[in-house]
Amino acid sequence: MINEVKSDRIFDLCNKLVVWFFIIIISYPLLYILSASISDPSYVNSGKMWLIPRDITFEGFKRVFESKDIWIGYRNTIFYTVLGTFINLAVTLPCAYALSRSNLVGKGIIMGLLIFTMFFDGGLIPTYLLVRDLGMINTIWSMVIPNAASVWNIIVTMTFFKVTIPKGLVEAAEVDGASVFRIFFQIVLPLSAPIIAVMALFYGVGHWNSYFNALIYISDKDIYPLQLFLRDILIQQEMTAELMIQGGNPEAIGEQAKIASIIKYAIMIVSAAPLLIIYPFLQKYFLKGVMIGSIKE
Known part of the structure; x- marks a missing residue:
């Protein structure tokens, strides 16, 4: 030593x-x-x-969980997160693997079109009109389809495939007669657990925290995500406090202000706790996947 x-x-x-x-x-x-x-x-x-x-x-948590809307929101958000992450991975992984292949015809054009979307966006109104014309307004699909893939995540995953998956292994499988689909599902994916975990975490966190799409595309409370229900609870408490201030009852004002304050912090914990619990189990994959995916050839 x-x-x-x-x-x-x-x-x-x-x-x-x-x-x-x-x-x-x-x-x-x-x-x-x-x-x-x-x-x-x-x-x-x-x-x-x-x-x-x-x-x-624990009055803040008691008041938050007394609302049945919270449980509806949890149910919907978990569903959106699981379904949305599955769709994201189903789009990102095959796309990234295809782009990692040197023999892909038109690879430069495809990459150029993908990168173009990172700098230029159609805007909110055209996007809303597209979602409306596709019949996704007030449906669960408006929460998972518009953000089905992230170009940045595709690039990171593509780099991971280039660096991690040995070309000789893929070529040997091709010589043995394996199809592209068999190579991808039986060779590439089993060797890609770190990047799959990283992408699942990235996409999952995005879906869990997502509220803007719901705010724009959803008006049916039965399919509201958790974030919108928490937002409504917080707004209701603040409005109640303001109305009491106008009424001029000092004791009621003070009590309602306390309740609004404690609910605010309870809502932060309720919304963030599931992710904080899950993250430690994915941390080792997260670190490995990010480091390898950040290396360029």
Whole structure:
């Protein structure tokens, strides 16, 4: 074992200090929101609660989960996330693999058209008219079809295939008579678990947090995603507080303001908790896939 010189030890120490500094910066807001969601709002609003919960209460979560709309929203969002991510992967993976093949006819033109869409967009009105003409207004498809693929994710996945999948392995399979579909499903996909996990995470987070498409294309509450229900709850609480202020009842105003404050933090936890729970299980694939997919030939 090579002994570390003094400069190496100083460098390692500086790296550790920088890493811990960023860990604290990133962790504090998460811990603060968690503590604020179960603390008495008077301590939070007055700035007396910095990190440790004060006068613990679960009133915010109780009021959020009392709404049956929350469970409808969870059901719909989970469905949109699973179905949307499946569609995303079904489009992204074959497209990226095809573009990673050097013998693809018209590869340069296809890449040019894909990259063109990254810089130029049709705009909201043409997109809405297209979705309407396709009959997807007020349907689940308006939540998963318009964003079926991301050009950036296709490029990252394509690079992963180029770097990771040995050309000799594919050529050997072709010599043995394997079809393109058999090579893709039986050779390429089993070797691509890291990038599949990364893409699933990227797309899944996007679908889970998506609310703009629902805001534009959906008016039926039965198919609202969770984010719109949470938005409505927050708006209702704020409107109630404003009406009480106009009514001039100081005690009612103070109580409603507290409720609105604690619900705000509870909503943040309710919307983010599932992703925070799932992420650690995909972290090893996430890191490996991003690093390999970022290397260019």
